[in-house]
Amino acid sequence: METVQDVKMNVYKFGNKTADGNSKLKNLLGGKGANLAEMSWLGIPVPAGFTITTEICTKYNEVGREETIAMIRPDVEEAIVNIENIMGSTFGDKENPLLISVRSGARVSMPGMMDTVLNLGLNDEVVEGLAKKTNNERFAWDSYRRFIQMYGGVVLGMKPESKDDIDPFEEIMEHLKDKRHIELDTEFTVQDLQDLVYDFKDAVKKRTGHDFPTDPWDQLWGAVMAVFNSWNGDRAIYYRKMHNYPSEWGTAVNVQAMVYGNMGENSGTGVCFTRDAGTGEDVFNGEYLIDAQGEDVVAGVRTPLQITKLGSERWADLAKIEEDDRRENYPSLEEKMPEIFKELDEYQTKLEDHYRDMQDMEFTIQEGKLWILQTRNGKRTGAAMVKIAIDLLKSGMINEKEALLLLEPNKLDELLHPIFDPKALKRANIIAQGLPASPGAATGQLVFFADEADKYKNTILCRIETSPEDLEGMNIAKGILTARGGMTSHAAVVARGMGKCCISGAGALKINYKGRSLRVGDKIYHEGDWISLNGSTGNIIEGKVATVQPELSGEFAEIMELSNKYSKMKVRTNADTPKDAKVARNFGAEGIGLTRTEHMFFEVDRIRAMREMILAETVKGRKHALEELLPMQRKDFEGIFEAMEGLPVTIRLLDPPLHEFVPHQLATQKELAEDMHISLQAVKNKVAELEEFNPMLGHRGCRLGNTYPEITEMQTRAIIEAALNLKERGIEAKPEIMIPLIGTYNEYLEQEKIIRNTVNEVFEEREDSIEYLVGTMMEIPRATLIADKIAERADFFSFGTNDLTQMAFGYSRDDAGKFLPVYLEKGILTADPFETLDQEGVGQLVEIGTERGRKTKPNLKIGICGEHGGEPKSVEFCYNTNLNYVSCSPFRVPIARLSAAQAQIKAS
Numbered sequence: 001m002e003t004v005q006d007v008k009m010n011v012y013k014f015g016n017k018t019a020d021g022n023s024k025l026k027n028l029l030g031g032k033g034a035n036l037a038e039m040s041w042l043g044i045p046v047p048a049g050f051t052i053t054t055e056i057c058t059k060y061n062e063v064g065r066e067e068t069i070a071m072i073r074p075d076v077e078e079a080i081v082n083i084e085n086i087m088g089s090t091f092g093d094k095e096n097p098l099l100i101s102v103r104s105g106a107r108v109s110m111p112g113m114m115d116t117v118l119n120l121g122l123n124d125e126v127v128e129g130l131a132k133k134t135n136n137e138r139f140a141w142d143s144y145r146r147f148i149q150m151y152g153g154v155v156l157g158m159k160p161e162s163k164d165d166i167d168p169f170e171e172i173m174e175h176l177k178d179k180r181h182i183e184l185d186t187e188f189t190v191q192d193l194q195d196l197v198y199d200f201k202d203a204v205k206k207r208t209g210h211d212f213p214t215d216p217w218d219q220l221w222g223a224v225m226a227v228f229n230s231w232n233g234d235r236a237i238y239y240r241k242m243h244n245y246p247s248e249w250g251t252a253v254n255v256q257a258m259v260y261g262n263m264g265e266n267s268g269t270g271v272c273f274t275r276d277a278g279t280g281e282d283v284f285n286g287e288y289l290i291d292a293q294g295e296d297v298v299a300g301v302r303t304p305l306q307i308t309k310l311g312s313e314r315w316a317d318l319a320k321i322e323e324d325d326r327r328e329n330y331p332s333l334e335e336k337m338p339e340i341f342k343e344l345d346e347y348q349t350k351l352e353d354h355y356r357d358m359q360d361m362e363f364t365i366q367e368g369k370l371w372i373l374q375t376r377n378g379k380r381t382g383a384a385m386v387k388i389a390i391d392l393l394k395s396g397m398i399n400e401k402e403a404l405l406l407l408e409p410n411k412l413d414e415l416l417h418p419i420f421d422p423k424a425l426k427r428a429n430i431i432a433q434g435l436p437a438s439p440g441a442a443t444g445q446l447v448f449f450a451d452e453a454d455k456y457k458n459t460i461l462c463r464i465e466t467s468p469e470d471l472e473g474m475n476i477a478k479g480i481l482t483a484r485g486g487m488t489s490h491a492a493v494v495a496r497g498m499g500k501c502c503i504s505g506a507g508a509l510k511i512n513y514k515g516r517s518l519r520v521g522d523k524i525y526h527e528g529d530w531i532s533l534n535g536s537t538g539n540i541i542e543g544k545v546a547t548v549q550p551e552l553s554g555e556f557a558e559i560m561e562l563s564n565k566y567s568k569m570k571v572r573t574n575a576d577t578p579k580d581a582k583v584a585r586n587f588g589a590e591g592i593g594l595t596r597t598e599h600m601f602f603e604v605d606r607i608r609a610m611r612e613m614i615l616a617e618t619v620k621g622r623k624h625a626l627e628e629l630l631p632m633q634r635k636d637f638e639g640i641f642e643a644m645e646g647l648p649v650t651i652r653l654l655d656p657p658l659h660e661f662v663p664h665q666l667a668t669q670k671e672l673a674e675d676m677h678i679s680l681q682a683v684k685n686k687v688a689e690l691e692e693f694n695p696m697l698g699h700r701g702c703r704l705g706n707t708y709p710e711i712t713e714m715q716t717r718a719i720i721e722a723a724l725n726l727k728e729r730g731i732e733a734k735p736e737i738m739i740p741l742i743g744t745y746n747e748y749l750e751q752e753k754i755i756r757n758t759v760n761e762v763f764e765e766r767e768d769s770i771e772y773l774v775g776t777m778m779e780i781p782r783a784t785l786i787a788d789k790i791a792e793r794a795d796f797f798s799f800g801t802n803d804l805t806q807m808a809f810g811y812s813r814d815d816a817g818k819f820l821p822v823y824l825e826k827g828i829l830t831a832d833p834f835e836t837l838d839q840e841g842v843g844q845l846v847e848i849g850t851e852r853g854r855k856t857k858p859n860l861k862i863g864i865c866g867e868h869g870g871e872p873k874s875v876e877f878c879y880n881t882n883l884n885y886v887s888c889s890p891f892r893v894p895i896a897r898l899s900a901a902q903a904q905i906k907a908s
């Protein structure tokens with residue numbers, strides 16, 4: 001069995017069925033290096049090579065080139081000798097040369113983000129030797145020109161000088177093709193290739209002032225350092241930011257003997273998957289090309305062929321190619337090289353069995369010999385992910401816990417929302433990008449005003465930002481697009497709740513309401529123009545893109561069942577309507593963690609009574625308006641309780657600042673004045689009076705209930721009467737009344753008193769009672785600090801991490817979009833704290849609040865209802881902090897359920 005060195009080394013060799021490392025050393029050897037070592041142990045034919053560790057990369061960044069080379073030179077020299085011995089050729093030798101590749105490899109795969117150099121070790125003399133050895137002059141010179149081209153670009157900086165320029169080497173090749181009246185690279189003669197090598201080297205000399213390096217060792221050190229440098233290239237940095245990978249990881253460098261797929265008809269190269277990455281179907285599949293190098297398969301110049309006969313037949317069927325034609329001109333590898341196919345098939349089974357996950361492999365056939373160049377866990381769609389996990393579980397390859405850990409919770413999203421037809425997406429023209437605020441796909445005609453959302457059959461509502469007044473229009477539109485706002489902006493929160501596709505904060509959009517148009521760069525889109533949104537990526541696409549509704553498979557249900565089995569933390573939902581509550585319950589929500597009552601007031605028949613309440617100058621006037629609202633609220637709550645029969649429902653008392661409910665446009669103000677029989681001026685005065693500099697820190701939350709206790713009374717009455725009405729119908733309601741935005745003990749006490757008095761009043765009137773709880777949001781830092789005191793009275797806490805984040809950071813939820821992108825770009829913040837809970841700071845407040853609350857009441861029920869309640873990393877944090885539940889928007893419930901199970905499995 002494999003024995004891995006205990007002492008950490010700088011360079012790890014592999015090849016010939018043995019290796020210094022293995023797949024457990026991913027952090028040190030990178031994913032590619034660790035898997036090459038592992039494959040070598042498994043007896044799979046990998047070209048011999050070695051890996052320089054990620055720690056050397058980090059060291060290089062500290063001490064620079066010379067010191068790094070001095071440190072690793074003896075190890076690298078020894079490792080090259082090892083390759084020479086295994087491969088039977090010599091680096092730099094003129095008769096029997098060894099050529100090598102130098103590739104990056106971080107601990108996670110970062111496709112195309114870093115640099116690679118192939119065919120290294122060639123110079124004017126070695127190329128002659130290669131030609132003789134292979135008896136293929138063309139191959140030798142083609143390899144040489146490819147090497148100079150690649151090395152020149154990657155190591156010597158021979159890149160286009162401006163974005164209008166083309167690659168300097170491509171320019172030389174184009175020039176020669178023109179001169180020779182040819183079109184394809186394959187048409188170059190040996191003489192052409194020799195001329196190209198000469199011209200390439202000349203261009204290098206002219207541009208860099210130095211000769212192209214002829215010493216293979218100089219070439220090798222240059223390439224190694226270039227790969228290290230590429231870890232800090234723009235592409236890699238961008239990719240790291242996107243995925244939140246720390247820069248400290250560094251990249252390893254893999255140096256390996258070259259093998260060639262372009263040495264004639266018995267050579268080839270390809271890529272294959274142990275299962276279907278799109279559907280998860282358990283079929284070996286992939287593509288290959290005869291007489292080609294790796295990049296030819298991806299470059300798309302030649303059409304690759306299918307590896308298996310089955311795949312080939314399916315492909316031909318789609319491409320409408322007759323069987324005879326297929327067999328003759330597009331044969332599968334299985335038919336063309338049955339022996340090689342058999343061997344490859346053996347390896348793919350062995351690798352999947354070994355890694356116990358779907359593998360994505362690269363291979364090369366050199367003159368009838370198969371080499372495996374790479375294997376890694378394959379990327380897959382959400383649907384494939386679920387199917388593969390369940391299939392592997394059923395086959396006995398993995399156990400239940402491993403099946404759950406194989407899943408990426410966020411990818412479940414893809415299964416729950418309409419998606420773009422993958423075929424249509426290939427042709428999509430992306431015009432701008434925003435934040436992927438709410439996933440799914442939407443396609444529709446542009447409208448710019450919420451009240452025009454029904455102007456066409458399918459619309460995309462495009463706003464600078466949305467407000468609660470837009471709610472109805474948002475509900476009608478197929479998708480929502482805003483130029484401003486972050487992941488917790490109004491549009492984002494509401495859209496997620498609705499399970500509606502939304503892109504927010506697309507700063508490149510210049511919206512002109514007057515002109516009913518939208519400008520992106522110098523292109524203008526008008527109302528009625530078709531546009532498509534990919535809420536999962538944030539891509540804004542020109543025109544119509546076909547969508548398809550994903551189907552929920554039996555495997556999905558099995559995953560959810562397993563999640564429950566392994567998770568003691570509950571998952572509730574944030575839902576404001578019976579419809580949302582039902583959706584969430586279908587997804588497995590175990591109650592409601594937050595009903596935001598304000599959303600109900602925006603419906604047409606309610607907003608009038610609400611405005612009347614706000615405009616009233618006296619308590620009596622207010623009470624009158626509230627009486628009108630009472631039956632409507634009661635009905636809302638009945639619907640929600642019914643949908644959640646038998647499960648707890650947390651209802652939060654009114655929270656937002658009142659100005660959100662009054663009209664801000666002159667025309668609507670006029671209407672309101674007429675309707676209320678008061679002067680326009682009186683309406684304007686009221687609107688002005690409600691205006692606040694910092695409404696998010698202003699007259700909202702329990703400050704409303706404490707200044708207008710009649711609002712608390714009405715809402716409490718509506719909740720309790722609704723619950724009693726259901727009781728009469730034999731339906732169990734479990735209300736939990738939640739007070740928002742508590743900062744002091746007395747604020748809580750005052751509200752609680754009103755609530756309990758009102759409840760008792762209703763109980764007396766009805767001569768009946770029910771169980772109910774009174775508790776509070778924990779969303780002001782001060783409240784978390786005095787949680788022990790508040791817990792003396794409160795039955796439960798729910799962390800409102802949206803406000804808690806806002807107030808802990810001092811970043812306004814409404815305005816943070818102006819600077820957060822820059823902060824993320826510059827690395828001042830590593831993640832948007834409104835999206836992923838800031839465990840370092842805000843997390844401490846959650847821990848303190850929990851600890852102090854439970855000091856007073858050891859069994860205090862505690863949950864979270866901020867947007868973080870459905871984000872996997874934050875869910876894990878909540879589990880580790882011992883919260884009883886997380887609550888999230890309906891469509892995030894499955895994600896939270898899986899995340900909760902994963903957190904528990906990891907912790908055990």
Ligand code: PEP
Binds near residue numbers: 779867
């Ligand atoms: C919160 O602040 O986290 C919360 C859930 O309440 P809202 O987003 O409605 O302020």
Ligand code: MG
Binds near residue numbers: 779800803
């Ligand atoms: Mg809040």
